[in-house]
Amino acid sequence: MILPLSFKTDSSVNPALYLCKLAQLHGYQDVRIMLKAYRLRLPQGQQNHLIGYSSIVKALTGQDIDYAAPAEFQYDSTRYFKSLVSNHLKVCPDCLECGSSPIEHNLVTSATCRVHSLKLLAECPQCNHELTFDRQLLTGSCSYCGHCLPRVSQNEPEYQKMLYDLRSDKRLDAIHDLALAAGYILRPYDCIPAQIKNEEISDWIGLFSKAFKLLTDKETLLNWGSEVFKQKQTRVKGLGVQASLAGIVFLDEHTMLDWPELKNARDYFSNTLTFKDGIFSGEKLLSEMPEETFxxxxxxxxxxxxxEDIKSYFNYxxxxxxxxxxxxxxxxxxxxxxxxxxxxxxxxxxxxxxxxxxxxxxxxxxxxVSEEVETFTHVLPDSMNLLIEKLMLVNLSMSQFWHFAFSHSNLVRIGEGSEKIIDRAYIDKPALMKFCFKTFTADTNGKLRKSVVMDIFGLSEFDLRELAKHDLLHPMPWNQRHTYYRIKHLINMENKLFCLGRYCELRGLDFQTTASQLESVGIHPVLGRSIFECRYQVLHFLKFNQWIEPKKRYLPPSNFTFLKGRDPRKALLLN
Structure with missing residues (x-):
C-alpha cells in the first residue's frame, strides 16, 4: 500500500531522513510507527543496510531508488571490515538545517562534513543518547533531551583527507589498507587480526586515525613491533625473528598501496633484532579487544x-x-x-x-629437529633453486625435502638461528643423493628425459653415442617430442660397466680432476669419457691410490652391422 502523500527524492539523500519527512507529513510521531502501520521495518545487518531502504521507499512511494554507498565503500567480503556503512546515524547540524543529510555522512570513515567543516554528530553531547531521525531531530534538537545540537568546527582527519584526494581506484586500495591496519589496532598481538563485530566498536574515527598513524608513523610502528617481539620471542624462537613479527610481515604483504614507513620498519626489525636468552616479556602493554567481540x-x-589458552591462541x-x-x-x-x-x-x-x-x-x-649441523652442507639461498632442480630430476619434490627436515631425518636438518627456516637448511649431500637415486631407480619401468639422464649420470652426447654403438643403451622409440630412456636400461648398463660421472655427482667430486688422476696411472675409459670397464679397479685406486688389475674385462662386439637389422634408425648412430 502506497502512502497518500509523497515527494520525489534521489539516491544522494539519506533514506532515513526521507522516511522521517514522510512520517512527519502524515502525522506519525516516529518512523518506526509509520513502518509498523504498513507492516514494514527498518533494515537490519550490515551487508544489505542501504538496499533494504530501497525496497521500503518503493513500497511506500512507488519510487525505484537505488540506494548504495559510494563504490569504494560498498560491501566487500575480502576486506577486514566487510561493511563500512554505519548502522548509527551521523548528522551535520548545518546540513539538517538545509533539509539534507548526504549518505556519505553515514560511512564509518566520515568524521567531518566536507561542505560545512563541522563535526558529524552520532550522539547528543548533553545526554549521550544516539541520534535518531524524528520530528525533533528535523528541527536540529536531540530526540531525548531536546538539547540543540551544537555546531563544532573541526578539520578533516588526515585519513579522510587522503581518501578524498585519491582517485577512485586508489581510494579503494587505501580503504582496504586502513581497514586491515585498524584490525591490528584492535588486535595488536595477533599474527592475523581476528575480526571484530562492527557494533562492538564505539570510536570509529579514533580507530581509523590510529590505523593511519600505524601505516605512516615510524615511531608508532617501532613501538608496536618492539612490544609484540618482546611478547612472542620465546614462544616462536624456532622460527626466527620474522615469526615474532608476523603481524608486521602480514600487514606489509597485504597492503595494496605503498607505505614506505611500514616497509622500513619491517626491514629494520629483520636486520637488527636477534634472540637473546633470558629476556622477560612482562605484561602486555597494548590493549586488545577480547574474544567475546569476535x-x-x-x-x-x-x-x-x-x-587463558583461548586468549593466547588467537595471538599465535x-x-x-x-x-x-x-x-x-x-x-x-x-x-x-x-x-x-x-x-x-x-x-x-x-x-x-x-x-x-x-x-x-x-x-x-x-x-x-634443530640439531648439530657441523658435518652437513649449508644450502645457501642462492643455491636453493639449483637444489630444487636437482631434486626434480630424480622425481623428488620440495615437500619431501622439508618432510625430511621436520622428521628428524639424517638427510636434511634445520640449524639454529634468527633467520627464516629456508635460510637455515643443511643437507648431508652424499646421503641425500644416494636416497634420491635409489628412489627413482625403484621405478624400473619409468623413463627419464635425455637431458635428465645426462645430468644425473654425468654423461655427454659422446658417451650416449658410444653406449648406443655397443648396444648397451638405446633411447625409446621416437614417437614423442623428447628423447627418453628407460630406467631399467640405465641400471643394466651400470651393472655391466662403471659410470664415473654419476659417482662424482653423488659424492660432489670434480669429474675432470678425478678422470685425470685415473689416466695418470693408465686407467682409461672404455667408452666415451665417463664409462670404465671395472668398478673395483677404479674405486680401489680412488680409495687407496693403488693400481690393480681389473677383475673383469669389457669385450666390445666385433662389428655393429646387426644394429641395422634390429632397428634401422639406430644405424644413424654409426655415422
Whole structure:
C-alpha cells in the first residue's frame, strides 16, 4: 500500500531522513510507527543496510531508488571490515538545517562534513543518547533531551583527507589498507587480526586515525613491533625473528598501496633484532579487544582449551599463506606438509592456503629437529633453486625435502638461528643423493628425459653415442617430442660397466680432476669419457691410490652391422 502523500527524492539523500519527512507529513510521531502501520521495518545487518531502504521507499512511494554507498565503500567480503556503512546515524547540524543529510555522512570513515567543516554528530553531547531521525531531530534538537545540537568546527582527519584526494581506484586500495591496519589496532598481538563485530566498536574515527598513524608513523610502528617481539620471542624462537613479527610481515604483504614507513620498519626489525636468552616479556602493554567481540564463534578445536589458552591462541594462529611469508618455504610445499599432518590442523577452509596452524606448534617442531649441523652442507639461498632442480630430476619434490627436515631425518636438518627456516637448511649431500637415486631407480619401468639422464649420470652426447654403438643403451622409440630412456636400461648398463660421472655427482667430486688422476696411472675409459670397464679397479685406486688389475674385462662386439637389422634408425648412430 502506497502512502497518500509523497515527494520525489534521489539516491544522494539519506533514506532515513526521507522516511522521517514522510512520517512527519502524515502525522506519525516516529518512523518506526509509520513502518509498523504498513507492516514494514527498518533494515537490519550490515551487508544489505542501504538496499533494504530501497525496497521500503518503493513500497511506500512507488519510487525505484537505488540506494548504495559510494563504490569504494560498498560491501566487500575480502576486506577486514566487510561493511563500512554505519548502522548509527551521523548528522551535520548545518546540513539538517538545509533539509539534507548526504549518505556519505553515514560511512564509518566520515568524521567531518566536507561542505560545512563541522563535526558529524552520532550522539547528543548533553545526554549521550544516539541520534535518531524524528520530528525533533528535523528541527536540529536531540530526540531525548531536546538539547540543540551544537555546531563544532573541526578539520578533516588526515585519513579522510587522503581518501578524498585519491582517485577512485586508489581510494579503494587505501580503504582496504586502513581497514586491515585498524584490525591490528584492535588486535595488536595477533599474527592475523581476528575480526571484530562492527557494533562492538564505539570510536570509529579514533580507530581509523590510529590505523593511519600505524601505516605512516615510524615511531608508532617501532613501538608496536618492539612490544609484540618482546611478547612472542620465546614462544616462536624456532622460527626466527620474522615469526615474532608476523603481524608486521602480514600487514606489509597485504597492503595494496605503498607505505614506505611500514616497509622500513619491517626491514629494520629483520636486520637488527636477534634472540637473546633470558629476556622477560612482562605484561602486555597494548590493549586488545577480547574474544567475546569476535565475528566468528569458537570452533570445535577450541572447546578443549581453557579461557587463558583461548586468549593466547588467537595471538599465535596463522594461515599457511602467512607461515610461508615468515618461513620462506613455498606455499605449495606447506600445503603438502599440511595434508600429510606434519602440522597440527586447526579448522578447515575451502582454500588450503587459508587453513590455520598454531605458530607455537610449528616452532616447537622446528626446535625439536634443530640439531648439530657441523658435518652437513649449508644450502645457501642462492643455491636453493639449483637444489630444487636437482631434486626434480630424480622425481623428488620440495615437500619431501622439508618432510625430511621436520622428521628428524639424517638427510636434511634445520640449524639454529634468527633467520627464516629456508635460510637455515643443511643437507648431508652424499646421503641425500644416494636416497634420491635409489628412489627413482625403484621405478624400473619409468623413463627419464635425455637431458635428465645426462645430468644425473654425468654423461655427454659422446658417451650416449658410444653406449648406443655397443648396444648397451638405446633411447625409446621416437614417437614423442623428447628423447627418453628407460630406467631399467640405465641400471643394466651400470651393472655391466662403471659410470664415473654419476659417482662424482653423488659424492660432489670434480669429474675432470678425478678422470685425470685415473689416466695418470693408465686407467682409461672404455667408452666415451665417463664409462670404465671395472668398478673395483677404479674405486680401489680412488680409495687407496693403488693400481690393480681389473677383475673383469669389457669385450666390445666385433662389428655393429646387426644394429641395422634390429632397428634401422639406430644405424644413424654409426655415422
Amino acid at each position: 565475528v566468528s564463534k569458537r570452533g570445535r578445536h577450541l572447546k578443549a582449551l581453557n579461557e 594462529r596463522i594461515t599457511l599463506e602467512g607461515l610461508s611469508m615468515v618461513s620462506g618455504i613455498d606455499l605449495e610445499v606447506l600445503e603438502a606438509l599440511y595434508k600429510n599432518n606434519t602440522f597440527k590442523t586447526i579448522g578447515a577452509a575451502n582454500n588450503y592456503s587459508q587453513n590455520f596452524v598454531d605458530l607455537r606448534d610449528v616452532s616447537r617442531i622446528v626446535t625439536e
